[in-house]
Amino acid sequence: MKQVLSILIPVLIGMGSLALNSCKPKYEKPETSAGELNATRFVMIGGSHTSGYMDDALYYEGQQYSIANLLSGQLQKVGSGAFYQAYMPDNSVGVNGQGMSRLKLGYKTDCLGVTSLSPVRLASGGDVAALGANVYNASQPFGNFGIPGMTVTAVSIPSYGIANPFYGRMSSSMSASVLGDATASDPTCFALFLGIEDMLPYVQGGAKNGTMTNTANFSMAYEQIVQSLTVNGAKGVVSLIPDITEMPYFTTIPYNGLNLTPDKAASLNAIYNPIGISFQEGPNGFMIQDPLAGAFGVRHMVAGELVLLSTPLDSVKCHSMGSVFPFRDEFVLTLDELAIIRAQIAEYNAAITAIATTYNLALAKPNELVNKLQAGIVYNGVTLSAKFVSGGAYSLDGLHFNPRGNAIISNEFIRALNSKYGAKIPAINAVNYPSVIFP
Amino acid sequence: MQKLVLLFFSLSAVISIYSQGFQVNFQGQKQQGMGLAGTALSEDASALFYNPGGVAFVKKNEINAGFSPIFANTLFVDSASGEGYRTKSPMGTPFSAYALFGFKKMESLKVGLAVYTPFGSTIQYEDEWIGRFALTKLSLKSIYFQPTVSYKINEHFGFGAGFIIATGAVDLQKDIPVQFADGTYGHAELTGKALGFGYNLGLNAKINEHFSLGLTYRSKVSMEVKEGDAKFTVPESLSANFPNGPFTSSLPLPSVLTLGGSYNSGKKWQFVLDINYVGWKAYDTLAFDYESNTASLIDTKSARKYKDIIAFRGGANFQASGMIAVRLGGGFGFSPVQSGYVTPESPDGNRIYGTAGLGFKFNEHFNADLSFYYTYIKRTDRNQETNLQGTFTTIAISPGIGLSYKW
Numbered sequence: 001m002k003q004v005l006s007i008l009i010p011v012l013i014g015m016g017s018l019a020l021n022s023c024k025p026k027y028e029k030p031e032t033s034a035g036e037l038n039a040t041r042f043v044m045i046g047g048s049h050t051s052g053y054m055d056d057a058l059y060y061e062g063q064q065y066s067i068a069n070l071l072s073g074q075l076q077k078v079g080s081g082a083f084y085q086a087y088m089p090d091n092s093v094g095v096n097g098q099g100m101s102r103l104k105l106g107y108k109t110d111c112l113g114v115t116s117l118s119p120v121r122l123a124s125g126g127d128v129a130a131l132g133a134n135v136y137n138a139s140q141p142f143g144n145f146g147i148p149g150m151t152v153t154a155v156s157i158p159s160y161g162i163a164n165p166f167y168g169r170m171s172s173s174m175s176a177s178v179l180g181d182a183t184a185s186d187p188t189c190f191a192l193f194l195g196i197e198d199m200l201p202y203v204q205g206g207a208k209n210g211t212m213t214n215t216a217n218f219s220m221a222y223e224q225i226v227q228s229l230t231v232n233g234a235k236g237v238v239s240l241i242p243d244i245t246e247m248p249y250f251t252t253i254p255y256n257g258l259n260l261t262p263d264k265a266a267s268l269n270a271i272y273n274p275i276g277i278s279f280q281e282g283p284n285g286f287m288i289q290d291p292l293a294g295a296f297g298v299r300h301m302v303a304g305e306l307v308l309l310s311t312p313l314d315s316v317k318c319h320s321m322g323s324v325f326p327f328r329d330e331f332v333l334t335l336d337e338l339a340i341i342r343a344q345i346a347e348y349n350a351a352i353t354a355i356a357t358t359y360n361l362a363l364a365k366p367n368e369l370v371n372k373l374q375a376g377i378v379y380n381g382v383t384l385s386a387k388f389v390s391g392g393a394y395s396l397d398g399l400h401f402n403p404r405g406n407a408i409i410s411n412e413f414i415r416a417l418n419s420k421y422g423a424k425i426p427a428i429n430a431v432n433y434p435s436v437i438f439p
Numbered sequence: 440m441q442k443l444v445l446l447f448f449s450l451s452a453v454i455s456i457y458s459q460g461f462q463v464n465f466q467g468q469k470q471q472g473m474g475l476a477g478t479a480l481s482e483d484a485s486a487l488f489y490n491p492g493g494v495a496f497v498k499k500n501e502i503n504a505g506f507s508p509i510f511a512n513t514l515f516v517d518s519a520s521g522e523g524y525r526t527k528s529p530m531g532t533p534f535s536a537y538a539l540f541g542f543k544k545m546e547s548l549k550v551g552l553a554v555y556t557p558f559g560s561t562i563q564y565e566d567e568w569i570g571r572f573a574l575t576k577l578s579l580k581s582i583y584f585q586p587t588v589s590y591k592i593n594e595h596f597g598f599g600a601g602f603i604i605a606t607g608a609v610d611l612q613k614d615i616p617v618q619f620a621d622g623t624y625g626h627a628e629l630t631g632k633a634l635g636f637g638y639n640l641g642l643n644a645k646i647n648e649h650f651s652l653g654l655t656y657r658s659k660v661s662m663e664v665k666e667g668d669a670k671f672t673v674p675e676s677l678s679a680n681f682p683n684g685p686f687t688s689s690l691p692l693p694s695v696l697t698l699g700g701s702y703n704s705g706k707k708w709q710f711v712l713d714i715n716y717v718g719w720k721a722y723d724t725l726a727f728d729y730e731s732n733t734a735s736l737i738d739t740k741s742a743r744k745y746k747d748i749i750a751f752r753g754g755a756n757f758q759a760s761g762m763i764a765v766r767l768g769g770g771f772g773f774s775p776v777q778s779g780y781v782t783p784e785s786p787d788g789n790r791i792y793g794t795a796g797l798g799f800k801f802n803e804h805f806n807a808d809l810s811f812y813y814t815y816i817k818r819t820d821r822n823q824e825t826n827l828q829g830t831f832t833t834i835a836i837s838p839g840i841g842l843s844y845k846w
């Protein structure tokens with residue numbers, strides 16, 4: 001018995017302590033490397049999508065999750081230095097080009113008395129004062145030159161800050177150009193996400209007013225930017241432009257959202273049958289103005305055509321907009337307009353691809369991801385799609401990504417850098433980034 | 440006998456169980472020291488689990504209880520970001536308890552009751568881990584109650600059969616990707632109790648004084664959750680989209696066919712070998728059927744597509760003295776989880792394990808056994824449903840203790 005106990009007791013004690021210090025698998029940090037890239041000093045130039053603009057305004061939290069800042073965060077894991085952005089005040093309600101505040105998700109009661117979740121402005125007015133206050137600091141040169149509204153052709157224009165206050169508030173001087181400021185700190189590595197702004201105002205306005213930058217000017221200006229950035233041997237990534245008409249701003253309201261009861265259909269038929277247009281019970285294409293459509297210049301929308309989110313929905317629901325009163329041109333994109341827009345995107349992308357080849361740069365393709373978001377992707381157990389609000393990738397304006405969306409777009413840039421330069425820059429874990437906040 | 444019933448009752452009330460997409464063969468500390476093999480043995484009451492056919496050859500009445508706390512740690516390394524996340528699973532507590540009786544007037548007949556925990560797991564990941572929208576915690580518990588009859592046909596053959604009443608409980612939790620104003624996420628918790636039935640059949644053949652063979656079949660048990668309780672914590676504006684309410688589900692616990700052999704040198708050495716064929720193919724789909732569906736809350740059917748697998752287990756017992764036995768063993772099991780289907784709930788891979796044990800015979804009535812189990816599992820995969828991609832590494836250890844009283 002003694003013999004047994006003399007073995008039993010130490011064995012029991014040994015097993016107990018082993019169990020308490022229970023062995024854990026060892027975490028070995030995967031190797032990271034900049035490859036052929038020198039990540040020391042990183043700058044990014046782009047438009048609103050680069051700046052951190054989201055929920056239809058530039059504001060502090062959005063800027064924290066800007067594509068430029070997210071990319072810099074990953075590059076800092078392979079030797080990149082401190083990164084500075086022209087932050088809005090941290091308690092600011094944000095501001096957009098029309099002086100309005102950011103959107104949040106709240107409740108809105110429509111003309112029928114139905115209250116539902118809807119984007120609403122955070123405040124009655126935007127932080128216009130912040131737009132007028134210059135935050136340039138020579139000792140902390142900015143790395144994020146994402147400027148809402150900046151076209152490719154505007155990047156090297158001197159005194160651009162006078163025309164565009166989003167640059168004016170961060171420019172080094174009244175006469176400065178974005179390209180001058182961006183190259184002043186001798187970047188060793190760069191990212192360009194330019195071109196969306198060359199078409200966005202036109203497309204967002206229903207292809208009614210203004211134009212898109214013509215391809216020759218676009219190409220020339222783009223190449224000049226790349227030349228200036230690479231003159232000292234800097235390497236970087238340029239990005240193709242996504243088809244913005246695949247974004248929720250354009251895809252949320254269906255072309256045939258005119259759902260009619262038999263009575264409604266009959267009363268519309270009474271109005272329209274004389275000019276050869278008829279309606280039926282159930283879904284019908286909205287009525288739009290189209291100068292090319294017969295003698296009266298009105299017609300049904302057809303499959304593939306897009307109704308914009310700027311459409312006043314109360315007018316649709318209660319005041320017969322889109323039926324008795326056809327949509328004005330500014331609220332829709334017709335097949336003809338879409339063909340022109342998509343052809344222009346293809347031309348921009350051909351120009352960017354050619355420049356990437358000539359200057360031996362990495363080429364990011366976030367356009368492929370934007371395209372996939374239409375059907376939806378599953379990312380680490382989360383479904384992300386272009387569905388307005390609930391899709392989880394776009395902010396409440398339906399045109400700019402939310403922080404999680406910016407993270408998956410940034411991963412496309414990282415993928416391009418890794419494959420071009422043999423780098424091992426870790427991707428971002430996008431589920432760690434906020435999506436849409438629900439009340 | 441009344442005391443016995445009480446003992447079982449208190450054990451089952453406090454004890455849960457553990458495994459990872461795999462059966463827990465922690466049933467009898469002697470076998471646990473010898474690589475979890477022992478289907479051909481008929482030495483003690485643990486034969487009620489290992490081979491009801493061997494029960495008839497056990498010479499004495501016996502009460503036998505064992506407990507093997509499992510300490511398991513899983514590390515997941517996300518392949519895209521390189522970030523690592525760990526589990527904080529609670530200690531698993533598989534147990535087994537056996538009672539075996541013979542009759543003076545009918546020596547070839549034995550009856551017994553086995554209460555044990557052959558399947559189950561509790562796995563809980565650290566907060567805010569990358570897969571939290573796939574799973575944050577899964578606790579599966581099952582306890583089998585198996586009344587058994589065993590009959591010795593002659594000196595060479597024994598046959599036994601047990602009826603299995605399986606009770607179980609499930610608790611599945613994950614985050615929902617909708618955010619509160621403070622940035623935290625919605626959460627879903629599905630809980631339910633399950634019930635299932637099955638049987639355990641066994642044949643034991645004593646070829647001669649050295650060799651024995653065993654063949655057993657434990658049937659599949661379909662654990663049905665008939666009235667689960669789904670609870671959702673979401674922002675107020677979405678509460679109508681995620682109604683709390685009942686759900687139904689079911690989980691198959693697979694059949695196990697085992698062929699085992701043993702060799703006894705006479706005095707000092709004993710060797711055992713088991714081959715399991717586990718019918719995991721039964722686990723094809725994990726489905727949840729919610730009583731009230733909404734656009735956000737639809738019934739789910741997740742493909743699991745497990746495949747049948749084979750596992751090899753073997754070990755040796757060395758009788759060092761009249762009182763002390765030393766045991767060593769090990770095994771290899773193929774994973775039932777196919778590529779593309781590895782989930783955080785069951786981060787399974789092919790596994791190799793080793794075991795060791797000590798046996799103490801205090802007197803002719805009272806025995807104590809100690810065992811130790813170690814396993815290491817590594818699996819890299821991209822799940823087709825969630826696109827979670829990375830490497831799961833699991834280390835599990837289990838020290839066990841068992842006591843038996845024979846008369």
